[in-house]
Each structure stands twice: as C-alpha cells, then as structure tokens.
Amino acid sequence: MLTSRTLNELLGATVFMKAEQFQRGGAFKFRGAYNKISQLEDPVALIAYSSGNHAQAVALVARIKGLPATIVMPEDAPAVKLRAVKEYGADVITYDPVSEDRGEIAARLVTERGADLIPPYDDPQVMAGAGTSAMELIDEVGALDVLVVCIGGGGLIAGCATAAHSMSPGIRVIGVEPEDANDTALSMAAGKRVVIDAPRTEADGLKVITPGVLTFPIIQRLVESVVTVTGPEIVDAMAFLFERMSLVVEPSGAVALAAAMAGRVNLEGKRVGIIISGGNIGPERFCRLVSSPWNNQHD
Amino acid sequence: MLTSRTLNELLGATVFMKAEQFQRGGAFKFRGAYNKISQLEDPVALIAYSSGNHAQAVALVARIKGLPATIVMPEDAPAVKLRAVKEYGADVITYDPVSEDRGEIAARLVTERGADLIPPYDDPQVMAGAGTSAMELIDEVGALDVLVVCIGGGGLIAGCATAAHSMSPGIRVIGVEPEDANDTALSMAAGKRVVIDAPRTEADGLKVITPGVLTFPIIQRLVESVVTVTGPEIVDAMAFLFERMSLVVEPSGAVALAAAMAGRVNLEGKRVGIIISGGNIGPERFCRLVSSPWNNQHD
Numbered sequence: 001m002l003t004s005r006t007l008n009e010l011l012g013a014t015v016f017m018k019a020e021q022f023q024r025g026g027a028f029k030f031r032g033a034y035n036k037i038s039q040l041e042d043p044v045a046l047i048a049y050s051s052g053n054h055a056q057a058v059a060l061v062a063r064i065k066g067l068p069a070t071i072v073m074p075e076d077a078p079a080v081k082l083r084a085v086k087e088y089g090a091d092v093i094t095y096d097p098v099s100e101d102r103g104e105i106a107a108r109l110v111t112e113r114g115a116d117l118i119p120p121y122d123d124p125q126v127m128a129g130a131g132t133s134a135m136e137l138i139d140e141v142g143a144l145d146v147l148v149v150c151i152g153g154g155g156l157i158a159g160c161a162t163a164a165h166s167m168s169p170g171i172r173v174i175g176v177e178p179e180d181a182n183d184t185a186l187s188m189a190a191g192k193r194v195v196i197d198a199p200r201t202e203a204d205g206l207k208v209i210t211p212g213v214l215t216f217p218i219i220q221r222l223v224e225s226v227v228t229v230t231g232p233e234i235v236d237a238m239a240f241l242f243e244r245m246s247l248v249v250e251p252s253g254a255v256a257l258a259a260a261m262a263g264r265v266n267l268e269g270k271r272v273g274i275i276i277s278g279g280n281i282g283p284e285r286f287c288r289l290v291s292s293p294w295n296n297q298h299d
Numbered sequence: 300m301l302t303s304r305t306l307n308e309l310l311g312a313t314v315f316m317k318a319e320q321f322q323r324g325g326a327f328k329f330r331g332a333y334n335k336i337s338q339l340e341d342p343v344a345l346i347a348y349s350s351g352n353h354a355q356a357v358a359l360v361a362r363i364k365g366l367p368a369t370i371v372m373p374e375d376a377p378a379v380k381l382r383a384v385k386e387y388g389a390d391v392i393t394y395d396p397v398s399e400d401r402g403e404i405a406a407r408l409v410t411e412r413g414a415d416l417i418p419p420y421d422d423p424q425v426m427a428g429a430g431t432s433a434m435e436l437i438d439e440v441g442a443l444d445v446l447v448v449c450i451g452g453g454g455l456i457a458g459c460a461t462a463a464h465s466m467s468p469g470i471r472v473i474g475v476e477p478e479d480a481n482d483t484a485l486s487m488a489a490g491k492r493v494v495i496d497a498p499r500t501e502a503d504g505l506k507v508i509t510p511g512v513l514t515f516p517i518i519q520r521l522v523e524s525v526v527t528v529t530g531p532e533i534v535d536a537m538a539f540l541f542e543r544m545s546l547v548v549e550p551s552g553a554v555a556l557a558a559a560m561a562g563r564v565n566l567e568g569k570r571v572g573i574i575i576s577g578g579n580i581g582p583e584r585f586c587r588l589v590s591s592p593w594n595n596q597h598d
Contacts, residue, residue, distance in 0.1 A: 022545065242547050243581050243582060246321065246579075247546070247547060248546060282542050283541050283542060283589045284590075286541070286582075287586035290586065
C-alpha cells in the first residue's frame with residue numbers, strides 16, 4: 001500500500017493505493033490464478049489464454065506447483081509479457097487475433113492434453129482471489145468511503161466490490177474503463193451485457209468486448225457507477241506515478257488513478273482506495289506512450 | 300526494503316535493496332538534512348547549494364520546520380529537481396557552473412541573511428543521518444555479508460559504513476562510482492584526497508571532484524574497496540529496475556546495483572545489501588537515457 005502527499009493535495013482526499021505491480025508476476029492476476037489452481041483436483045497440466053498478465057500469473061503458479069502450462073497469446077502481445085511467460089517456463093502458442101479464435105485453440109488443447117483451462121476472470125475462485133487485493137487494502141488502512149477499480153472482464157472489481165462491501169459497509173465502489181473499451185459502462189446503462197467492437201486502447205489488459213457472465217451481475221449489484229477515461233488521461237496518470245512516486249505502472253494499471261486525477265469521481269474530503277492493477281510494461285513501450293502524439297491529443 | 304527473485308537468481312545471492320526513492324523528497328538526502336537542521340540552535344533561515352536531491356531535502360525540511368530556505372542550483376540541474384525545490388516553497392538562485400562559484404554565492408547569502416548553510420555531505424550530522432539508511436536495512440533484514448553503496452561526496456557511504464560495521468561485524472562495505480567521477484577510487488589508491496576534472500556522468504548526484512575532508516578518512520577506514528561502473532552499465536541497471544521491479548530509479552540511484560549486475564563485486568552465495576539512493580528523474584530524461592546511443596556503447 002502506497003500513499004503520496006502530493007496526490008492527496010491534488011485530489012483533496014486521503015488516497016491509499018494498492019500496488020499490485022509488486023505482486024508476484026507484476027499484476028493482481030496471480031491472486032486469482034493461485035486461488036483457482038490450488039483448488040483443482042489432481043491437475044496434470046494447465047492451459048490459459050491471455051494477452052499478458054493472466055498468462056504470466058498462470059505460468060508462474062504452474063512453476064510453483066510443478067505443473068506444465070501452455071499459454072495461448074496473441075501475436076501482438078507486449079514483448080515484455082511474452083518474454084516473462086517464457087522465462088517462467090511455460091509453452092507459448094501465439095495466434096493471429098484477427099483470423100483465429102483463441103477459445104477454440106484452447107479448447108482443442110484441453111481435449112488433447114487433459115489440461116485444466118484457467119479462466120482469466122469469469123470464475124468464482126478467480127474472482128475471489130482477485131478480491132483479496134481490496135481485502136488486504138482495507139485490512140491495512142481501515143474503512144474507506146470510495147474504492148476505485150479498473151474493469152476489463154470484471155473479475156478484479158467483482159471480487160474487490162464483494163470484499164469491500166463486506167468489510168467497509170456503505171463504501172461506494174466505482175469502476176473505470178478506457179473510453180473505447182466501455183463495454184461494462186454500456187452494459188450498466190442497458191441493464192444487460194452489451195458487446196462492443198474490438199477496443200484499440202493501449203490499456204491492453206482491459207481489451208474486453210463484453211462483461212463476464214458471472215462478473216456482470218455482481219457489478220450490477222455492488223458497483224455504484226462505471227466511468228471512462230481517455231488515452232491521454234491514462235498517460236498523465238502513468239507520468240505522475242513515474243515522476244512523483246518513482247513507480248512504473250502499465251496503462252491498465254493507471255486507469256483507476258486516471259479517473260481520480262481527471263475528476264471523474266468526486267473524492268473531496270474522502271478516504272479513497274485505488275487499485276493499481278499491474279506494472280508490466282517495458283521501457284521502450286513506456287517511452288513510446290509518454291512521448292507519443294496520443295499523449296498530446298487532450299480532448 | 301525490496302527484493303527480487305529474478306535478481307537473486309541472476310547474481311546467485313540474496314539481495315536486499317533499500318529503496319531511498321520512497322524516502323521523502325525522493326532520495327536519501329532527507330535523512331541527513333533533517334538530522335542536521337533539527338540540531339541547529341535558533342535557526343532563522345537555511346541555505347544550501349546542490350544540483351538536486353540535497354536541494355529538495357533542505358527545501359522540504361525547511362517547509363516542515365517553518366523556515367525560509369534559499370537553494371543555489373546550477374542552471375543545468377535536471378528540470379524535475381528544480382521544479383520540486385520550487386514546489387516545496389524554497390527560493391532558487393541559479394548560477395553558471397562553468398563561470399561562477401556556488402560556494403561564494405552561498406557564503407554571501409549566509410552573511411547577508413544570517414542563514415545556516417546546510418552542507419550536502421561533509422558534516423558529522425549529515426553523515427549520521429545518511430547512515431540511518433543502512434541502519435534501518437540491517438535492522439529489518441539482519442546481518443549482511445556485503446553492503447554496496449554509491450559514492451558522490453561520500454556522506455552516504457561514510458554514514459552507512461559506520462552503522463553497518465557497528466551492527467553487522469565483519470561486513471564488507473564496497474563503494475561504487477561512475478568511471479568518470481572516480482575521485483574516491485583514485486584517492487583510495489593514492490592514500491590522500493585527489494582532485495579530478497569535472498565529471499560528465501549522467502549520474503548527476505555523484506558529480507563530485509574530490510572526496511570530503513571529513514568523509515574520506517572514514518571511507519579509508521571502513522570501506523574495503525571502491526569500484527567503478529560505465530554509463531551503459533548504469534542504464535542497464537535502471538532498465539532492469541524498471542522492467543522487472545516496476546521501479547523508477549535515477550542514474551545515481553542505480554550505480555550500486557549496476558556494480559553488482561556487472562560483476563564488479565563477488566557476491567556469490569552472500570547476503571547483500573544494496574542502497575538505491577534516489578529516484579528523482581522525469582520520464583523525458585529517463586527515456587532519453589534508455590534510448591540513447593550512450594546505452595549501446597557497451598565497452
């Protein structure tokens with residue numbers, strides 16, 4: 001858990017950040033993967049499909065448990081994430097995200113190898129594991145008025161909202177998405193799961209086209225609202241974390257803070273928890289993002 | 300205190316890093332400045348000359364103590380450090396480091412304003428304050444075989460070596476300098492304080508032309524050896540900290556780790572403490588360094 005006097009002054013709030021970039025594998029995903037895999041009966045091998053952080057988490061848990069793992073990753077996954085998965089000892093199968101269906105590839109591997117498929121978010125044990133992030137935060141700092149959490153498939157916020165409402169009654173849980181990956185915001189407005197076009201956001205961990213079957217009802221029940229942030233707002237938050245807190249955070253990891261810094265949530269005078277969901281970004285990509293025209297197109 | 304399984308595997312050692320980038324002001328300098336200023340008798344104002352981290356530390360302590368502060372900084376000090384000093388509320392006087400003498404400017408201000416000059420390193424209370432970094436590290440992790448510390452004026456290593464030898468008898472303390480700021484290495488070889496030409500290293504916190512009058516005898520007595528690292532080795536360490544540990548560290552702050560990673564010190568099987576001395580670097584400068592030809596000129 002990290003704090004910043006500068007951030008508190010900027011927001012007029014007392015902010016507690018849970019730093020999941022320091023979790024094993026560099027993101028919150030280890031929590032769900034470990035919880036899920038630990039409860040499998042007699043596993044012989046593991047399969048996962050993921051653009052990155054979930055892949056690393058499953059590869060790492062597989063190594064810890066002494067199980068072989070195969071990870072199905074898109075060809076265009078960030079290099080630092082591909083490299084980390086291989087270094088953890090997992091097999092990597094890449095696919096073309098435009099022409100191939102990763103679900104089919106994974107299903108075939110499950111049949112061929114008798115492996116267990118570890119879902120990235122739409123699973124009770126994966127959600128429960130992810131929720132230990134908010135659980136630890138509130139356990140450490142006490143009751144909060146507001147908790148701000150990014151949304152990809154919704155496993156992190158579903159687990160965190162469940163833990164937060166149980167430990168800090170009356171807490172307001174706010175979800176945040178990149179503006180072009182706003183499937184959950186649209187689904188909340190529609191009252192049902194909406195499917196969007198493939199998002200192009202740099203927040204690669206949040207490129208999901210529709211909320212999970214299991215995560216969405218929990219979000220409807222426990223999340224007060226879902227707001228969106230622009231690309232430049234995400235980069236501003238990454239640059240703040242870099243310059244003022246000496247922290248490296250990937251775009252997805254900075255989305256919740258970006259919403260707070262951009263004034264999307266009223267935090268004045270509040271005790272606020274922000275989940276920084278991960279830090280897996282290489283220097284090259286970080287530098288491209290903070291120096292890109294994308295970062296100057298403030299709208 | 301931070302650890303990395305990847306780093307331990309890489310070095311074949313058990314490494315404990317003291318993360319001074321998370322200290323107030325973003326570097327270890329707060330420790331010495333606070334200790335010194337707290338012991339002044341009836342201070343009315345503070346003066347310091349510094350290229351950066353000491354300046355920030357004095358400005359910050361002045362604010363905490365409610366004292367006016369004037370900081371004499373070179374025109375070419377990193378923008379992020381100039382900005383932080385001003386944000387802490389201190390007056391900044393810039394000078395041309397080629398044609399002007401910062402000591403004279405500061406002495407004039409001391410006379411004019413009745414202010415106390417806070418030295419950056421060559422002072423017993425500043426050294427003692429800096430030494431609390433190693434004190435806290437050993438207090439937290441227990442006895443160490445080796446402690447690796449960067450050397451600018453020598454205040455950090457003098458204080459840390461004093462604390463380390465007292466708390467962890469038999470510890471080997473190794474100093475590290477950038478290769479073109481090797482005044483202490485040359486002085487150790489000569490057995491007396493040697494003056495070098497103005498260094499051009501990117502490790503701006505370590506640009507010192509001769510060891511301190513007070514720090515050098517302590518270094519001679521308590522530091523086993525002083526090794527040097529190249530610019531590219533410093534950048535490699537910065538990139539490792541960024542990519543594998545999600546940490547932003549300035550060049551000076553990465554110098555001790557660079558020596559470990561470059562094999563300058565035999566650490567095999569040892570319990571090793573490394574002081575990461577500071578993190579004050581902006582994204583622009585970080586990106587220029589990691590993408591510069593300097594980083595590809597491995598020698």
